[in-house]
Amino acid sequence: MTTTRQLEITGAGSRRTRPGIEWLSRYAAGTTLVVVLCIAAVVTPSFYSAGNLRTVALQAAALGVVVLGQTVALLVRGLDMSVTAVIAFSGVLVVSAGAPGQAFWLLLLAAGVAAVVGLTNGLLITWRKVPPFVATFAMLIVVGGCRLAYTHGQTSGSAPGWLRQLGSGSLLGLPMPVVIWVVLLIIFWLALARTRWGRWIYAAGANPEAARHSGVPVGAVVLSAYVVCAFCAMIAGLVLSGYLGYVDANLGVNVNLNSITAAIIGGVAFSGGRGGVLGATLGAILLTVLVNVVVVAGLPVYWQIIAMGVVLVLAVAIQGLRDRTIADGS
């Protein structure tokens, strides 16, 4: 259509967003986490036993790595529903063909799968203009189907030593998965906050048209986001299968939705361009802690899922209110 030619006059003093909402949307995950940790200290002191904390850390690490990638996909106004399948398939590949001395080739194979999945997702979305949900969901079915065709539903063998080392070894007293997670977190934080690529990710998500006008190669940036996301899923798959020592159909089964939930709770906007990996990581920790506290407290398992659902709806409500005050204010 033709351009609007309405006389648009932006007053200098646009109304302020309510500071409370702004604060909530930024620090909700952290605040809730602190509250939950305090409650846990009172109700279930055993949460703080060394063994349990280690478990929490390991679980949070696997989810946390995926959340990093999912956050990047969300930032460019997308989402990735195929992470579950990539986790499981890359796990299967490295575990089942586990002859010694093949580590390098297996890793290369898993990386190849991640690259193909990420590129296909990205191309469907940027080039074929398929809605991200549909594109990545189609990939979920295909990659899941590949895994099933490859394994015939069998639980896959035993993990080779180097993979076990990756999953349950430790470095400087820290569990290996946590080390990997923290290293990746630092890399992602630096990449998003301190590189040109990171700026492009935010710009392409916040306003693709304006980004294009500002010389941002929007298509390539969005494509890269899905490749990055697929690689995160692959790494999580390796870590998880190394930790468990085997791979079955349940590997990573809830990670799809949990990773999106964690990112949203952590203040990443579903509408793109806003939020960051630090918040999303807090979201991942919060989710893991919630689930664990329920178990340690001896509550029925379903409380986990109910708690997650409630936290998510609250997070969404805060974001919705924030967007609304912004829309009113400008």
Next chain:
Amino acid sequence: MSLTLERPVVGERRAETVSAVRRHGAVLFIYSLVVILLIAASAVSSDFRQPSNLIDVLRQSIVLGLVTIGQTYVLLAGGIDMSVGMTSRVVALGTAVAMSHTLIHPYVLILLGLIGGGLIGFLNGRLITGLGAAPFIVTLGMMGALAGTALAISGGGPTDAVPDFFLAAYDASMGPIPVAVLVMAVIWLVAWFVLSRTRFGRNIYAVGGSTAVARLAAIDVRRTQTSTYVIAGVLSAAAGLFLLARSGVGDPSLGGNLEFQSIVAAAIGGISLYGGRGSLVGSLGAVLLVSLSSNVMNMLHVSAYYQDLALGVIVLLGVAVYRPRRSM
């Protein structure tokens, strides 16, 4: 004065045919796939072309059909409902438990189950329209909460068996055709009729096309959107009850993945995920295609291990030829 804006088109009828083909391209595509699959499978497999098998295909399409109708309504109004699968699970398990642990008449319980599904949908709708939040996220949260509730109801294991008459209802048939299939056909017809022949139905298209234009035409946008979630909730509950009747016990894993299957079926059937475009005829075609292809793969003794892959490739191809149309 004989003024007209119609440009004199040579061969206007041909132009109209072309436009009809373009208008219904997705629908024609899906039905030609259905027909090709039918013919090919009948030629190859004698088991397949047995009438009883064809009726089975229809019966297997019922659950996905019910949910897809609801999902189509929601998508057309510009939303998305991720909680349909868990709605059917909660309603099915809740009804099963109530049937074996209370003295309330089963018919009343069925009715209560449907109302419960409607309430879940209403809650979705109010949260979305009230908060102005993304439908995907709100219904995702609802999905989580319902999954937990389902687990709470069942305790993780199958529930007690449901009354016999309930199972009998599943098996009842008029002549060779199961009653369930007939009822389903009626539901499709009614759903299609409401969407294409009532003000409410047309308002759904208007709201999904542009909430601003709909508002200018004095359409109550919030109520229209909320209603579509209620419809999706009720139909999902019905799907859950049907699954319950089929298996006889409340299976705690029932209804998993229905949300995805219904969205993908609607998308393949030509329903725009941005709202306002598509028709139930396409959704029906997609549901039949899914049910047919899994039946054909069984008949051709395709190993279950390859069925997902085959289905995935079909979906991927369908998606890759997908042409978005955000004209105007």
Next chain:
Amino acid sequence: MGSSDATAAAVRPGEPLLRLAGVSKAFGGVQALSDISFELAAGEIHALAGENGAGKSTFVKLVAGVYPPDAGSVVLNGEEHARLTPKLARQAGIAVVHQEFNLLPELSVGENILLGALPRDRWKTVSAKRTQRTAAELLARLGSTIDPRRLVRELTVAQQQLVEIAKALAVDARIILLDEPSTVLSGDELDVLHAVLRRLRDDGRGLIYISHRLNEVFALADRVTVFKDGRHVSTCDTSELDHDELIRRMVGRPLVELFPQRHPSPGQPVLEVDNVSVPGKLFDVSFSLRQGEIVGLAGLGGSGRTTIARAIVGLERVAAGHISLDGAPAPRSPAACARAGLVMVPEDRKTHGILAEHSVAFNLSLPSLQRLLRHRFLSPRAEKVMADRLIKEFGIRPPTPGTDIRRLSGGNQQKVVLARWLAQSPKVVVLDEPTRGVDVGAKAEIYALVERLRETGVSVLLASSELPEILGTCDRVLVLHEGQLVAEMDRATATEEAIMRAATNSGSATVSAGASDDDARDSACR
């Protein structure tokens, strides 16, 4: 919709359908309308003329009830409304046909016309037959035979326009405001529209018609009211005026001290546009831009101003011809153009310019990230230094790089968008409507910036709908009409009247380049 019938019947003969008395409206510090009086009688087409920014759009919104007036009264059908709302306006029989259509492309013509009140049968089912019949009747009253069953997206723009007008008939509107309905139409389509509007007038309805095409005003309107800078200039019968007088009333005012001293010293050609065509939008356009030169692109809405700007930086697919920068073919993507020193500042700031939820510094640095890298990482210190420098240099307020850009005024947002590019030290800058929605103070600053750019040897192509802006800043003016370059004037010979004449293609202008066959079409139109 029964109420509109009742109100329509209540109109006493002689009483105007609509009367505005002493109406004023201000936004922030900007007075958009001051002390406007206006009358619309039944059975007349009343044209509203004025330059961009004269207050016509505000007037439309005021009558439609979108904005409440600050002072004055609106009298509808003899009834005074202190607070007119969109709903009240609709009930009183007011309909607005916007330049941008409010149609649903995926629904049929009939459904669009009757949307919200589709006719129903006994069983509450929508009657497709009655929808069709009613819509067809309404369309027939407009002299159209569009099949109501067709989808709106299958129609031509002209047909969509008719559907939009039919919507006004469906609610039996007595007062119809048409906001530049003709910009998208041409030739025969215009004749049809005019016939339709005359029919509506003869029906006893009142029509307010806004158009930039002066030929149209004379061909169609019974009376014409001229607005200027938010004030009422004159109202008289069309027959009392001629083209020149109307233009004089629209533009004739002393130029405010808005513009800087100009120091033109053009050098070698930098940008050359050679026989460029964009299908349906631009036909065979050629011109060149020299170093240190400011060239204006004038023309009505839809004449191809924006298309040229977009084509130059590779946002439009050029079907024929070529564009060269410094003698070499210009790159074909905005990113590559930016690297080559060819940048564009887009017209629509909200959708194409700013990232509303990010800081001023983020917005400023977006195209210059390469220069902020230290060992491959962005240096926050370098970014802050750059942001502070640009904020100071361009007078952006508030001078805090960390503020979200959405909190800035329109003028300051625009300065950020300009500064973003000028930090790149480009060779050629294309500005599309650089001062739209910007207050007078910020305008003056932006003009000073443009002049400063030129002094550093940058070439500027400035597309604008505001003639004073073009005359005040440019060394040369190119005038477009329906995608063709119809006139080229230099500073000495260009006047607002001459540009307007060329842009509306009415009579002889100082045509020195790219004369066209438009004159022929124009006379046929009359």
